[in-house]
Amino acid sequence: MAIATPALAQTAPAISVDTLRSVTKELSSDAYEGRAPTTPAEEKTVAYIVARMKAAGLQPGNRGAWTQDVPMVQITAHDVAPFVFTGGKTPVSLAYRTQMVAGTYRVVPRIAVKDSPVVFVGYGITAPEKGWDDYAGVDVRGKTVVILINDPDWQTMTRDGPFEGRAMTWYGRWPYKYENAAKHGAAAAIIVHDTEPAAYPFAVVQSSWTGPQLELDEKGDHMDQSQVIGWIQKPDAEALFASAGKDFAALSEAAKRKGFKAVPLGVNFATSFTNSVRRQASKNVIGVLPGTTNPNDYVMYSAHWDHLGHCTPVNGDGICNGALDNASGVAGLVALAEAQAKAGPAKRSIAFLAVTAEESGLLGSRYYAEHPVYPLAHTVGGVNMDVLNVNGRARDFVITGAGKSEIEDLVKPIVAAEGRTISPEPDPERGGYYRSDHFSFAKLGVPMLDGGSGEDLVVGGKAAGHAANEDYVAHRYHKPQDEYDARWDWSGAVADLDIYYTLGRKLADDTGLWPNWYKSAEFRGVRDASRAGAR
Template structure:
């Protein structure tokens, strides 16, 4: 009797272990497959894959053809494409922003002291003697019991706010998130909040450490022609003027209002109240407007039992087009790593799912988005015009600029600690003897700088993952050097090119991990959520009640 019971226990244990055995990644996810896709997408003939160019047409035709080749269905009501209507606005501000007050005048010089642009689709916008108000960090964060606009009427006024959030360099790890930037610290949020409050204009004070970049990045990125999604109201709900000023210019402005010393420390006090600066701003911006339509590419594998719920994979197909030649005379910004690598990985994951004998219970959706380099526009458009309901979208798994330096012993999660997807990563990496690391510079707000963020913003748990620095073959110091070389020499440069000897094994490693995570999610009945303290938790919980 005991022998029989023992045998039953052993048999039950074997069955349990067999059921718990992790699914092997299909052999279709290979470094060579990924490399072959990069070779096509980063070829000179695509002229840098800029939206609205022949390069776009070639890129999206290739991506859709690969989806079709693998037997994946069109994801948008019979089409592989989602139209993304955009407007290109070229803002030309007046050379001087005039600040006037009873104690004197201050003239700020364009590019040297300030930059400014507009989203309003009008030929001319102006601030005419708009009262200036120092609104601290420009943050309204209910979960942190923080409101810089409390009791403040800013209609017709221009708010001056600080970059990053009150927690940065406060010395208190649980004040906001300490030195880890929340979304409230991101410049895009500050522009949005000022518009919600009804301000006529907003000027962010640039400081290098809390911004994580120098003034030269501001003058390069916030000037000239910019793409925006077309809006029914022509962006008239946005502030007339969105801009930045240097720290030196801000100190002159604040000093005239009697504000001296550490104004960051002043603004992070719990009892801080917005301060009128007793000066008025005048500025005119002339614009040129151009309208056109770009495209997201979307395909799907229909779920076997709950097809109305889906797991989403994303990567942006666009890059910077043709620009300023480098020292070698190359002017085509091919973006082999950024982000032909991510699209190639998504195509490999799509192939792997298409070859499964047992199809996943939930649908798998593959989305290659446009205009990430112009401000995450393709993903923003999908998130605000979703084809699959957001409260039925289980998660977004994003791949952007995967490392070209081979396999690693670790994986880097952007925004580690935000949501339950971290736990899925841990399950598979622990099983493989790998490690997880977070942001190396959490104060820079990396979680808000790629397409996954637009899904987080509407509540969908989103994961952005990349290779770590610890090279399996050469060690961590070598891996860090390779990361440094890419960031300093190749990022957003013509030298981000395909080469036959580039090491794409690490890209396949990331793609394989995300295949396993997506497959697990697609065969569950539960939904991952956001960790306590995440600024996106309440949004998701509200959407899941619908």
């Protein structure tokens, strides 16, 4: 069974709905145990993806092999002591899982922080180009920093502001905040969870941050990182500040303005836990359709195969199956491989990359970008897929992180040919551009499209689309309820995949195309240097 989009039916082989259904259903079944990397389920997952790529007509993508080893270290925290804050009006003790989560990047058997002075550093941002430094004038070496999630201007409903207003920037993302705290020598870095600016409920933090945690296995064992990284809930942060004689709301408001000065709270922090450490390689899967005249230039399609594995049970179900996130994206990857192979080789090579450990911080794509099978200077661009639309056809198409690259100029006429319009991101405060694998490529100069159906559904309009997206985030995202549903309407996914197919084919057949970043984009310089070296 296949559905073809009318506007593109003459040029694109039909995307197979049977493939979308079968791959999604298979990978999200309980037999794959939620596809956690470096678990026994990984071998089964990788074998299935390789079999589907091979059946689609691809060739092994890594010098005769189907996989790329990604060295991982798994750290599992045990006996996590409460977060205890002393020295205030009353002691504050926060329980693991229910009120806080804790972990570490350091590869050590035990973590212990004691009598560490606590400092509120606002949004924890150091951005010289914006004249902004929340760490100015304060020495946090050996101290514990408390940080707000998102950017200072996240409540601005427009895109105006020092940090792009409502749209979250890289400075608003939690990985940046921990990274910057470590650069300043903080012993512990604690982010305050608030559902709206975080863009997900605390249940997502609980499922993602408890149990085994993965990081790339690199020289130095990450000893340059803070000893403790974690989250606390906003009501508990308010109680902590009150104990310290401070007003959380007032200080949070002050942190929105340039020139904010970090505030010592006059309390000390302590926690401890032990770690079990396991080193094991995970795998990226890569297949290729070699080009005819320019085989050393590559167009890339990517999607992550991993999910959370066993997680916090809901109604007795403790497997986070990840049907939409991201078995559906892998299904799209396989369906595109089938279509591109059926159309025959393009002038440039087309690569299909299923990466590991996206849910652990984009680790698989980061490793590939830093150790590419195909030189990034010869990677033209491409498409990343993370959660396909199963709500039905949409009238509109949304480009995540719009305003960054010339890929957008190429996709807009393809969208128009479908009779669809481009809409702005409905929830730019969620920072979607920095939360999936295209970002690993972007940081090293390669522009990748991250875009898909908007909320204006053909059946039900914007209200139905918005309700469906909100329902997914609230009730299924990173929870055991993200399971395959035979009732899903795949027509919207097919319409998007037709766009991805046509964009990829254009990039692969027009050998004069080398899409760059707009001059205002933060990734322009690295792309220019990369391409200059290639020439």
